[in-house]
Amino acid sequence: MDARLKNAGRTVGVTLIMSSLSGCIVDQLDPFYYMYGAAIAASGGYEDTPSSLTPSSSETNQNANLQKMISRETPDRYRPRTCEYIEMSLAEVPGYLSSTNAMLKQAGEARKVAASQVWLEKSCSSANFHGGRVGMSMETIDAQSAALHSLPTTGIVVLSTVPGGPAYKAGILVNDVIVAANDQPVADSVEFRVLVGKAPLGSTLNLKVWRYMAFQTVPVVVGTGGVQVSMLPVSTSAAKIAASTSTSNLQGMNLGAVTSSYAKAVGLPTAYGAWVIDTVKGSTADKAGIKPLDVIVEVGGQEVANAQDVAEISSRIRVGYKTTVSVWRNQAKRDVQMVLRNE
Template sequence: MLGLSGCASDGGLGELAVMAAMVAPIPGDASALLTTAAVAGGAVALVSASSTESTPGAVPVPGQAAAYKPDLQMLVTRETPERYRPRTCEYIEMALIEVPGYVGSTEPLLQQAGEARKVAASQVWYEKGCTQANLPRGIIGVHMDTVDAVSAARIAAPTMGVLIDRTGPGSGAQNAGILSGDIVVAVNDQPIADSIDFRLAVAKAPIGTSVNLKYWRAHNFYTVPVFVASSGNPPPVLPLAVRSSATPLKATSASLQGMSLGVVTPSYAKAVGLASAQGAWVTNTVKGSVADQAGIKPLDVIVEVSGQEVATAQDVADISSRMRVGYKATVSVWRNQAKRDVQMVLRNE
């Protein structure tokens, strides 16, 4: 059984807006989601595939859609600057291109993930001095999900790559015989870790050429050339956050250190269930810092410090600067749709 962890289209239209058509509540369990691409054992047939890697005489067996509860919260918590610092500017650009699809979703956690990605990826974009590459934007006509490693391991499927949900009518992928349930693990012999890697590899391919997709189906690997078409769309305007949206706290004699704080926008407040756009959004924490030791996590929203209401990031610095070093401050954070308190011992740095 394979899980959903960030579905996307390689066409760049709506990106994750296809989520609503790909998942739906299962009767009797409001927390469960069903994806038609979740399969046990492979797709329904082998069509137009050529490979020297498949087992001789192997006959793909019909798959069966299976219920799975995707961890949407994981999509939110992974969106920190650390995810993007080791990656190229092109990868970050493609990640930002997917943001509008998240934000435009009707699922609150996906909206939250989009807001978090916008801030996290933008922060690293500025750190690296990235500029937009304006890639050729080649497409092969697929909607796909990043493979859920835990679920894939249970059926001995590849734990990295993209799970094909469906192909577009008349697309290169459909003409090549790519089917719902296939797992693409490499493009032109380059391993694919997630949907961003996949879309980037295809987008960089010259229009009118073919890319070789290595995919897994029914416990075998196959390779097939797939025609790359033009998306027909102009380069998108990247949804970059403003530089000032994630500002490190200024060190004071007794400050709440080790955090980068951002502005709580109305859309982010709505996504996380806050009544108003107030508080200080924790966009990053430094490992081993006061904030990290206290259990404050990226994407928390600080709403109070020692009983004093926090409206902006500057309030956190101002309130804490009036406290003595060594004082154990109660910090109230908003996390997972609920308010909770952590204890933080202030120190000099």
């Protein structure tokens, strides 16, 4: 029986499992593969195409997952990563920003600042990827859900292949789980695109694939890509601007400037306030409930125009005094109580 016909039954079965889990068999928190990610492919995204969520996922769950995804986009996510990983992550940013979905735009802005900040910290330089593709859409597998269904807990799930493309010709099937390429483990979708990007055009990637409850090796020839996006980080200058306007570790927060595009993405009427890039665990800000990607708009009833305002207003308030800090979060203003420490 033709493998693709045989796979039809497997596709139905896995789809039913995914539907029963509201799509949680794959990591819906990976921003490149969220339901609005088609904009990334349209922008000429570097490796292959993003997928979409299963139709059973409710809008409420989708928004909740997007918010969790946005919260991940902090410098700490990228500090343990290689420069190649950061570069590939930054290459996806234009697609986020071109989306019509405000939350995905917010994710793009967050990634632009977070990843670029670490790019500068590490003094990274371009990896000069070869620009190959294998022609498939994919999602990072969710370890917890995969374990419940006896699937590998790390790797990527194939959601579709491009007819006539390298993956299609090699026999890669929908719902295959790829766990390694040329004996290098694949932890997530960005790692996979890095491996493909580093492979010379025309070379072969031996993919370790989980299919029909067993592993097998599928050789895939790396093909040429379409129009390539720039591999240079798209926001190095933005990161420098943010760094120059930030107040490092003020009350346990790293603050940056609110750009007009970020203000629009989060629903602020104008570009004002101080963007919380990240917080120190256990710090005054963390204990008060201030979170990364919040925008501080008021301190002690006084409007905040930028990060410097937070420092100046705080300096006029008695140390140890509990003051109200107003933040913009999830398209709404909310208040938290913060006890100021001596800076």
